[in-house]
Amino acid sequence: MAKGPNVNWLPVKDDNRPVNLDLTKFHFPLPAITSILHRISGVLIFVGTAVLMWLLAESLSSEEGFQRVGEWLQSPIVKFIVWGILSGLLYHLIAGLRHLLMDAGIGETLEGGRRGAVLIIVFSVISILIAGVWVW
Template sequence: MVKTKQRPVNLDLQTIRFPITAIASILHRVSGVITFFALAILLGLLAESLQSAEGFANVQSIMDNFLVKLIIWASLSALMYHIVGGIRHLIMDMGYWEELDSASSSAKISFIITAVLAVLMGVIVW
């Protein structure tokens, strides 16, 4: 008689719901990675614009492209989230907002603040 191995199913990925604090923490890390790579692009554009008048005109013409504006806006929005999330984490490191209720509230507030700042970045970019 062949005995089949019944493997336990402990993890159903379709039913997992992360708490908002975990989502905020994961997004903080992702925004840090996005900001790191965006910094290289932004520094490249800055270097090009500072080399000469032609370089500045070249960067100006690049910035007229909708896709470039979208990338700049996304990069600035990621930076804003990373700053807001970083301040939230610093406050938590000082011993505040460590309870589940206050941590959830601070995560929601950081999302709202980031949304307002992202709209502001959109107004600045466009």
């Protein structure tokens, strides 16, 4: 039998059941992908909040500060960064709302889970495109 990864930290030792915890070797179904994207987008907007708060502080500091933020937002790089943060925010929001629906017992079956994942992708792609049009 192939030797599994080091699982000495598990409470059960000398267990010869096959172990495959190597995530890189799994084929991920869509619900798994939407789930990991929820986590990745969460980290992205946690860090991106610094950029948004900086823009907020500057834009509220004075009339000149407000103009400066307006000028920064003309730059393609800044536009791209803001669009990236907005995309993360929209995706996280949509996937989060779906979580709340599942907490309420909606879409909890295997088939419901797959449909929900497809809906997350559809709604987030649409809203991310709208956000892109708005930023540019």
